[in-house]
Amino acid sequence: MTRLAAPLIVIGGPTAVGKTQLSIDLAKRFGGEIINGDRLQFYRGLDIGTGKVTLEEMQGVPHHALDFLDVDQDYDASQFQALAQNLIRDCHARGVLPILVGGSGLYLEGLLYDLEFGGKASHDPLIRQALEQRLETEGAQVLYAELLAQDPLAASKIPIQNHRRLLRALEVMQVTGQKFSDQSQHETAQARYETCILALDRPRDQLYERINARVQAMVAQGLEAEVRHLYQVAQGQLLPSVQGIGYKEWWPYLAGDMTDREAVIAAIQQNSRRYAKRQLTWFRNRIQGTHWLDASDYETALAQATSLVQDLLDKQAEKGGTL
Structure with a gap:
């Protein structure tokens, strides 16, 4: 850059x-x-x-x-x-x-x-809607467990009560195929x-x-x-x-x-x-x-x-x- x-x-x-x-x-x-x-x-x-x-x-x-x-x-x-x-x-x-x-x-x-964590490429309304429905039917605990298994570093920084960030992290990972935490590193940036x-x-x-x-x-x-x-x-x-x-x-x-x-x-x-x-x-x-x-x-x-x-x-x- x-x-x-x-x-x-x-x-x-x-x-x-x-x-x-x-x-x-x-x-x-x-x-x-x-x-x-x-x-x-x-x-x-x-x-x-x-x-x-x-x-x-x-x-x-x-x-x-x-x-x-x-x-x-x-x-x-x-x-x-x-x-x-x-x-x-x-x-x-x-x-x-x-x-x-x-x-x-x-x-x-x-x-x-x-940071390359967002933009249109990491948004998908259908995926977001599906995650929101799962949050309502399955609860935050289930979604948080998925985040913890897939990206422990991101999970350590996102409180389970913060549904907005929890959904966003899962959405980004599903859309990009990358860990959410990998998209927010700037130590060498x-x-x-x-x-x-x-x-x-x-x-x-x-x-x-x-x-x-x-x-x-x-x-x-x-x-x-x-x-x-x-x-x-x-x-x-x-x-x-x-x-x-x-x-x-x-x-x-x-x-x-x-x-x-x-x-x-x-x-x-x-x-x-x-x-x-x-x-x-x-x-x-x-x-x-x-x-x-x-x-x-x-x-x-x-x-x-x-x-x-x-x-x-x-x-x-x-x-x-x-x-």
């Missing part, structure tokens, strides 16, 4: 760490536009629970890949890869610096390393873009305090009402779009299977803290060449980020490259 000369800025890190503010500040400083990489923020109506950036918070900076899916639409990493590549290409054509914010696991890997990867972190106790406070703020902003509306739209079905943290915890409560509202909120906080820990571990283990910044001292972090981005742009200029 040929590395593309045009630059890409990536801002990662755990939930509630402060990625939005950094992305806005860098976009204003360098004339950039922001591409959302958080899968749940693709969906219309998933606003409060995903921490989706508001118009006021955008401060006039253009944002892309937000609110373009209905809650009953499926979406996978190969589709995001194609979308993001087009958005980045468009930014470069207009002389604009693309800034990718967030990035759900394989979605980010697929874009940065151009070259990054597709000239990339500056920035990741924010905070002391663990501070991060967890921010997560707990953020969940309480979401509840105060009307999270329960947002989820109730989605519950009605989905007719009680736990669609893939609402299986994210902040939404799925409400389902038993809304279905009448539990009555303790505070327990729902506590579960969201706990699951968010656990997710933040997994995000940090994943980023450190999977994304090469990351510059880690301490978000607890924001002004210093912003200065460091600004310097790193400027260094990348200066190197581009020395090579005769442009946006």
